[in-house]
Amino acid sequence: MSDTTTTPALSGTKFFMNFPVTETSHSLEAYRARGGYQALEKVVRSMQPTEVTKEVSASGILGHGGAAFPAGRKWGVVKLGDNQPHYVCMNADEGEPGTFKDRWLLENVPHMCLEGLIIASFALEGRHAFIYIRGEFDLPYRRMAAAIEEAYAAGLLGENILGTGFSCDVVLYRGAGSYVCGEASAMLASLEGKKGWPRNRPPRLTVKGLYQRPTVVNNVETLANVPVIIGQGAAEFRKVGVAKSPGTQMISISGHIAKPGVYEVEYGYSWEKFIYEDCGGMQGGKALKCIIPGGVSTKILSADEIKGVTLDHLTAVAAGSQLGSGGMMAVAEGTCMVRLLQVIQRFYHHESCGQCTPCREGMGWMDRVINRIVRGEGRPDDIDRLYHISNANDGTTICSLGDSAGYAATAIMDHYREEFEYYIKNGRSMYDGCLTVEDPFAGAVAALRGATANATATAGAVA
Amino acid sequence: MSELVQRLIPEFERWKERYPAGFEGSLTIPCFRRIQEERGYVADDDVDALQAYLGIARTQLDEVLGFYTQFTRKPLGKTHLQVCHNVSCSLRGAANLVTYLSCKLGIQPGQTTPDGKFTLSTVECLASCGTAPMMMVNDAYHENLTPATVDALLAEHSA
Numbered sequence: 001m002s003d004t005t006t007t008p009a010l011s012g013t014k015f016f017m018n019f020p021v022t023e024t025s026h027s028l029e030a031y032r033a034r035g036g037y038q039a040l041e042k043v044v045r046s047m048q049p050t051e052v053t054k055e056v057s058a059s060g061i062l063g064h065g066g067a068a069f070p071a072g073r074k075w076g077v078v079k080l081g082d083n084q085p086h087y088v089c090m091n092a093d094e095g096e097p098g099t100f101k102d103r104w105l106l107e108n109v110p111h112m113c114l115e116g117l118i119i120a121s122f123a124l125e126g127r128h129a130f131i132y133i134r135g136e137f138d139l140p141y142r143r144m145a146a147a148i149e150e151a152y153a154a155g156l157l158g159e160n161i162l163g164t165g166f167s168c169d170v171v172l173y174r175g176a177g178s179y180v181c182g183e184a185s186a187m188l189a190s191l192e193g194k195k196g197w198p199r200n201r202p203p204r205l206t207v208k209g210l211y212q213r214p215t216v217v218n219n220v221e222t223l224a225n226v227p228v229i230i231g232q233g234a235a236e237f238r239k240v241g242v243a244k245s246p247g248t249q250m251i252s253i254s255g256h257i258a259k260p261g262v263y264e265v266e267y268g269y270s271w272e273k274f275i276y277e278d279c280g281g282m283q284g285g286k287a288l289k290c291i292i293p294g295g296v297s298t299k300i301l302s303a304d305e306i307k308g309v310t311l312d313h314l315t316a317v318a319a320g321s322q323l324g325s326g327g328m329m330a331v332a333e334g335t336c337m338v339r340l341l342q343v344i345q346r347f348y349h350h351e352s353c354g355q356c357t358p359c360r361e362g363m364g365w366m367d368r369v370i371n372r373i374v375r376g377e378g379r380p381d382d383i384d385r386l387y388h389i390s391n392a393n394d395g396t397t398i399c400s401l402g403d404s405a406g407y408a409a410t411a412i413m414d415h416y417r418e419e420f421e422y423y424i425k426n427g428r429s430m431y432d433g434c435l436t437v438e439d440p441f442a443g444a445v446a447a448l449r450g451a452t453a454n455a456t457a458t459a460g461a462v463a
Numbered sequence: 464m465s466e467l468v469q470r471l472i473p474e475f476e477r478w479k480e481r482y483p484a485g486f487e488g489s490l491t492i493p494c495f496r497r498i499q500e501e502r503g504y505v506a507d508d509d510v511d512a513l514q515a516y517l518g519i520a521r522t523q524l525d526e527v528l529g530f531y532t533q534f535t536r537k538p539l540g541k542t543h544l545q546v547c548h549n550v551s552c553s554l555r556g557a558a559n560l561v562t563y564l565s566c567k568l569g570i571q572p573g574q575t576t577p578d579g580k581f582t583l584s585t586v587e588c589l590a591s592c593g594t595a596p597m598m599m600v601n602d603a604y605h606e607n608l609t610p611a612t613v614d615a616l617l618a619e620h621s622a
């Protein structure tokens with residue numbers, strides 16, 4: 001059983017983490033006992049597609065995939081009754097570093113995600129829906145595959161759902177290892193059996209998406225919220241969270257935090273309380289240096305910058321960042337930010353699809369510059385060079401991977417310029433290149449190295 | 464002609480039931496995944512056979528195999544260790560985990576042991592950041608790794 005199933009206590013409304021996780025709590029039977037599929041029943045028996053979209057719009061729910069785009073507005077673009085197929089695709093590619101909340105949902109409430117997808121298909125007059133799940137996922141894949149089969153057997157999927165004449169098939173589609181396929185247009189290219197290259201808009205995917213048909217792509221968590229919205233009604237839903245960010249957010253927190261894991265947080269919750277109380281502060285009682293709020297693609301905030309800030313979209317933007325995908329990473333005092341940026345940049349360089357020149361060339365160039373700084377061979381103008389490359393990416397690329405890499409780099413350099421200057425001037429890190437608070441392998445590696453050194457010394461003596 | 468692909472075609476045909484008509488191209492990635500599951504890699508023969516079966520341009524198939532990191536054109540070690548070295552895992556000791564495995568196996572990331580038992584790779588975030596450091600051992604996630612758990616895994620897979 002996965003470790004992500006533990007449900008930490010935290011006050012506030014919970015839509016997802018409101019039941020004890022057991023060996024069987026993900027099953028259809030258990031989900032139904034918790035009231036599952038009642039929203040679908042209500043939709044197919046008593047609602048019109050447009051009413052469903054209206055309710056989702058009224059709920060004010062913002063997409064949970066990273067960009068916080070209003071789900072109702074996206075659905076509203078799809079023209080119903082236009083005599084062509086419409087598709088809905090659940091984005092379960094979860095690849096944004098630091099993010100592991102969709103995995104919790106797929107493992108523990110697969111039916112809730114599925115119910116949301118079926119309701120979305122009803123609202124958008126879709127006959128076929130897709131779940132694009134990242135290729136490495138094993139348990140989440142098996143849980144979702146089992147949920148789909150249970151749903152078919154129970155008449156909740158397939159022809160004539162619940163005897164109402166509404167039909168919907170779901171394809172569970174496994175990716176094959178590519179971060180950029182989490183980007184919606186790349187995902188659809190991948191679903192067509194091609195390499196995952198993002199494409200320029202317009203046309204929007206809701207106009208020309210999968211195989212040129214109108215397609216809605218929503219994140220797992222966005223869709224999992226749909227049964228809640230329909231079940232209790234938009235007005236009730238809006239009572240949770242804050243006016244501009246209704247509902248809850250699944251936050252996955254990791255890094256130097258004492259209690260890493262997935263937490264369901266009501267929007268508007270105190271950021272400091274979350275970090276210092278619910279998550280137990282830093283490992284080893286260290287001080288917090290900075291936070292990466294919502295995946296590496298969001299700008300870091302220092303410990304001071306989250307003071308008095310609440311966890312909701314507008315407040316996070318006012319503080320200088322975004323909540324993004326809810327993939328929060330905590331970094332303790334004493335961490336080398338130059339090496340941290342090296343890790344981040346290596347990632348972007350590896351994942352750039354290579355289609356846009358500024359991204360393809362820029363990622364490689366930044367990677368080389370940071371690597372030489374870390375080797376102690378940095379040049380005095382390398383900081384300016386990194387800014388220059390980052391800024392060249394801003395707004396000139398097809399997808400936001402290029403932009404994000406630039407923002408991540410400039411935010412780290414804006415905050416910790418002195419660490420970069422020190423590294424370049426002295427040829428070494430201000431913090432000894434430290435990335436860990438506790439390193440489970442440090443002792444063992446030192447021992448292995450000592451053993452090798454000893455063996456060499458002995459061999460030398462014998463010779 | 465790839466016998467493997469011939470044998471898998473009835474299975475591929477069954478998958479089509481849930482796809483809309485005209486979605487043959489979409490089977491490319493699932494088919495390659497299934498082929499690799501059986502053979503351990505995708506052979507030239509398999510690509511030829513799939514090209515004939517799906518009626519898709521060879522260039523598109525080659526592009527797909529080159530683009531996605533999970534596809535491999537040559538056999539890997541019997542056990543594939545894939546260590547995440549992204550941010551959260553780095554903050555929890557991924558670098559030394561890689562060094563530890565390198566020392567124990569006598570290979571660098573990207574290499575296979577001479578006896579063909581292990582391939583070591585480093586990969587990007589696997590959505591297991593809260594239980595770092597972690598690695599995949601073939602298809603399975605192993606999390607909150609320590610020298611003791613890694614030793615046990617290596618022993619289990621050396622057999």
Ligand SMILES: Cc1cc2nc3c(=O)[nH]c(=O)nc-3n(C[C@H](O)[C@H](O)[C@H](O)COP(=O)(O)O)c2cc1C
Binds near residue numbers: 063179
């Ligand atoms: C490089 C890149 C990677 C992305 N990865 C993901 C992902 O793994 N999961 C996800 O839901 N959205 C991801 N997105 C965002 C999607 O493009 C899309 O906005 C989202 O799935 C829409 O869902 P939502 O409106 O429900 O938030 C990514 C975007 C970019 C640019």
Ligand code: SF4
Binds near residue numbers: 180197353356398400
């Ligand atoms: S910005 Fe980068 S990842 Fe995105 S489409 Fe362009 S080259 Fe590809």
Ligand code: FES
Binds near residue numbers: 098548549587597
């Ligand atoms: S950073 Fe290693 S699993 Fe996410």
